[in-house]
Amino acid sequence: DGGITQSPKYLFRKEGQNVTLSCEQNLNHDAMYWYRQDPGQGLRLIYYSQIVNDFQKGDIAEGYSVSREKKESFPLTVTSAQKNPTAFYLCASSLYGYTFGSGTRLTVV
Amino acid sequence: AQKVTQAQTEISVVEKEDVTLDCVYETRDTTYYLFWYKQPPSGELVFLIRRNSFDEQNEISGRYSWNFQKSTSSFNFTITASQVVDSAVYFCALSEARRGTGGFKTIFGAGTRLFVKA
Numbered sequence: 001d002g003g004i005t006q007s008p009k010y011l012f013r014k015e016g017q018n019v020t021l022s023c024e025q026n027l028n029h030d031a032m033y034w035y036r037q038d039p040g041q042g043l044r045l046i047y048y049s050q051i052v053n054d055f056q057k058g059d060i061a062e063g064y065s066v067s068r069e070k071k072e073s074f075p076l077t078v079t080s081a082q083k084n085p086t087a088f089y090l091c092a093s094s095l096y097g098y099t100f101g102s103g104t105r106l107t108v109v
Numbered sequence: 110a111q112k113v114t115q116a117q118t119e120i121s122v123v124e125k126e127d128v129t130l131d132c133v134y135e136t137r138d139t140t141y142y143l144f145w146y147k148q149p150p151s152g153e154l155v156f157l158i159r160r161n162s163f164d165e166q167n168e169i170s171g172r173y174s175w176n177f178q179k180s181t182s183s184f185n186f187t188i189t190a191s192q193v194v195d196s197a198v199y200f201c202a203l204s205e206a207r208r209g210t211g212g213f214k215t216i217f218g219a220g221t222r223l224f225v226k227a
Contacts, residue, residue: 018219033215040219041219042217042220043200047214049213060147088152090152092154096159098144098146098156099156100146100154100155100156101153102155105154
């Protein structure tokens with residue numbers, strides 16, 4: 001079955017550490033996205049990539065970094081510069097509408 | 110600037126009631142797409158519908174129906190005869206239309222949490 005796989009489902013990070021969230025898709029979609037969701041709020045765009053080796057900042061890119069070396073993969077690194085990283089992170093790819101992964105819940109301890 | 114407003118933060122209904130979730134959007138684009146997504150407690154967003162700005166026909170899919178009115182910039186979603194399994198957060202979203210690979214940025218509303226009680 002085609003889809004998006006995000007791992008891990010739950011992630012705990014100590015303050016000051018960088019952590020990388022994985023996102024893999026087998027839908028052959030060119031465009032991929034990372035969103036952040038905070039409790040009771042909508043989704044906010046962190047980064048997006050429309051093609052391999054290219055990506056653009058979204059609305060809240062500070063403290064995050066991404067890479068797009070392969071079409072299938074779009075990992076997100078939450079750096080220590082991100083002041084409030086505890087959130088639910090959703091990866092998506094799109095052709096004519098979004099297909100979302102099941103998300104990664106990141107908690108800073 | 111694009112904006113999506115879902116004024117209803119939470120709605121609570123009893124099973125078998127009909128419920129309408131409101132969505133109002135703002136955009137200066139003449140061509141755009143509107144979406145509804147469902148987010149059950151598991152967290153994954155599930156695509157429900159996509160509508161382009163040139164298609165104002167209402168759509169019905171089982172117990173779900175959508176009313177797109179360009180004149181009022183609204184794209185409302187109605188669930189008929191609601192069920193407990195409909196309990197979720199529902200997001201309305203707006204995206205620019207772009208040629209090519211299909212990549213486009215999407216603006217999400219804040220979501221409406223629907224509780225359906227048995």
